[in-house]
Amino acid sequence: MAPENPKLPPAGPSGDARETPPNPARVTDPDSDVVGLVANGDMTGALRRLMERHGTSVYRYCREALRDATLADDVQQQVFIEAFRDLPRFHQRSSIRTWLFGIARHRVLDAAKSRRRAQAHIDGDDATGVPDPRPAPGEWIDGVRLRKALVACLDELRAQVRVALLLRFQQGFTFEDMAVMCDEKPGTLQAQVTRALPVLRACIENRTGGSL
Amino acid sequence: MSDPIARIEEALAGLGAEHEPPRGWEARVLAATAPPKQRRWWVFAAPAVALAAVAVFVLRWPREPGFELAITFDRDSVVVRGDVSPHVGDVAHATAIGGGPNCAVWIYRDDALVMACPGGAKCRSSSTSTSADVTLTIGTYWIVALRASSPIAMPAGKIDLDLARAQDEGATLARKHLTVH
Numbered sequence: 001m002a003p004e005n006p007k008l009p010p011a012g013p014s015g016d017a018r019e020t021p022p023n024p025a026r027v028t029d030p031d032s033d034v035v036g037l038v039a040n041g042d043m044t045g046a047l048r049r050l051m052e053r054h055g056t057s058v059y060r061y062c063r064e065a066l067r068d069a070t071l072a073d074d075v076q077q078q079v080f081i082e083a084f085r086d087l088p089r090f091h092q093r094s095s096i097r098t099w100l101f102g103i104a105r106h107r108v109l110d111a112a113k114s115r116r117r118a119q120a121h122i123d124g125d126d127a128t129g130v131p132d133p134r135p136a137p138g139e140w141i142d143g144v145r146l147r148k149a150l151v152a153c154l155d156e157l158r159a160q161v162r163v164a165l166l167l168r169f170q171q172g173f174t175f176e177d178m179a180v181m182c183d184e185k186p187g188t189l190q191a192q193v194t195r196a197l198p199v200l201r202a203c204i205e206n207r208t209g210g211s212l
Numbered sequence: 213m214s215d216p217i218a219r220i221e222e223a224l225a226g227l228g229a230e231h232e233p234p235r236g237w238e239a240r241v242l243a244a245t246a247p248p249k250q251r252r253w254w255v256f257a258a259p260a261v262a263l264a265a266v267a268v269f270v271l272r273w274p275r276e277p278g279f280e281l282a283i284t285f286d287r288d289s290v291v292v293r294g295d296v297s298p299h300v301g302d303v304a305h306a307t308a309i310g311g312g313p314n315c316a317v318w319i320y321r322d323d324a325l326v327m328a329c330p331g332g333a334k335c336r337s338s339s340t341s342t343s344a345d346v347t348l349t350i351g352t353y354w355i356v357a358l359r360a361s362s363p364i365a366m367p368a369g370k371i372d373l374d375l376a377r378a379q380d381e382g383a384t385l386a387r388k389h390l391t392v393h
Contacts, residue, residue, distance in 0.1 A: 043245075044242065044245070047241070047242070047245060048238070048242075051238045051241060052238075055233055055237070055238065056232065056233055059231065059232070059233040059237075060227075060228035060229070060231050061228070063228050063231050064227045064228040069231075069234075073233070073234050073237060076233060076237065077237060077240055077241050077244065080241045080245075081241055081244050081245055084241075084245045085245075143223070146219065146220075146223050147223055147226070147227070150220065150223050150224065150227070151227070165224055166224065166227070168224075169221050169224035169225050170224055170225055170227050170228065172225070197217050197220055197221070198217070200220050201216050201217060201220060204220070211216075212216030212219055212220070
């Protein structure tokens with residue numbers, strides 16, 4: 001049998017040389033019905049259900065990670081096309097959502113890399129270029145201003161860190177789930193995210209001139 | 213006032229909440245993952261049927277059957293075919309092929325008739341051919357195959373007159389010349 005997506009962490013069946021403890025996701029995965037559809041050969045039904053449940057969150061993740069509506073649209077579609085292709089090789093060593101976002105993470109990083117190479121256009125709603133009315137020094141930064149500055153400051157981070165922050169806070173993944181997606185240790189990712197938050201704070205306060 | 217880091221985490225959680233995927237994205241994914249449309253069987257069958265029809269037309273269309281005169285020789289009980297010099301004592305087997313029901317083989321030696329088939333003792337006829345066997349002696353032979361749409365009259369015995377009359381009556385001729393030394 002062909003392996004799962006080679007860019008994703010291994011998720012082989014039991015008997016694999018790299019055996020891992022049983023994953024609770026196998027039992028509790030709310031998308032287990034999707035696996036059932038695949039087992040019954042209803043690939044299109046499985047794809048429809050995945051798109052219905054995760055389409056919006058994958059799009060928002062791509063959109064915020066890439067800050068480009070058109071690119072996010074393309075990447076989102078690539079994610080589901082790839083998921084459709086690889087679903088028969090999904091072995092439930094993680095939840096389907098984790099697996100799906102693993103694909104999304106790879107596609108986002110690939111797209112970001114390609115864009116850097118091509119010096120592609122970044123869409124108009126990119127807040128990095130929007131002048132921010134500066135409050136008085138030390139003034140509390142309101143939610144709107146915080147969001148704008150946050151978006152701009154995220155763009156200053158490395159793509160890997162930005163993606164990790166979004167997976168953790170926007171999508172609510174645990175570090176264990178993220179470790180499966182990123183093929184990293186949970187502690188490494190936690191340290192990466194923990195280090196990034198004060199950097200973001202400093203950047204936001206510096207940009208706005210206010211205080212969080 | 214809340215913890216600044218918690219505020220950032222909260223803001224991160226809300227990022228992109230206002231964005232919705234573009235309309236029709238699901239249809240585009242489904243289109244991209246749809247199996248390629250299988251062509252209907254008759255798309256492939258039509259050219260094959262057309263070719264078969266042409267083949268039947270070419271192979272089965274009624275054609276005028278070929279008409280030819282073939283000669284082989286028996287020399288010392290061995291059949292000799294092809295372009296050979298006949299010898300005295302050889303038996304020539306002259307066969308008119310494809311002549312239909314009105315077919316004849318006439319054999320002349322030095323312009324005089326020596327055998328006419330059908331009708332002779334050494335004649336053989338079938339639905340597709342008429343044959344004559346003659347033992348060769350020294351002289352010049354003309355072996356003539358004839359076919360016509362009506363029965364061919366028996367030859368009188370002189371080659372020029374016989375062939376002229378047969379042609380006048382609409383017969384088609386095929387002939388070969390042998391010189392036996």
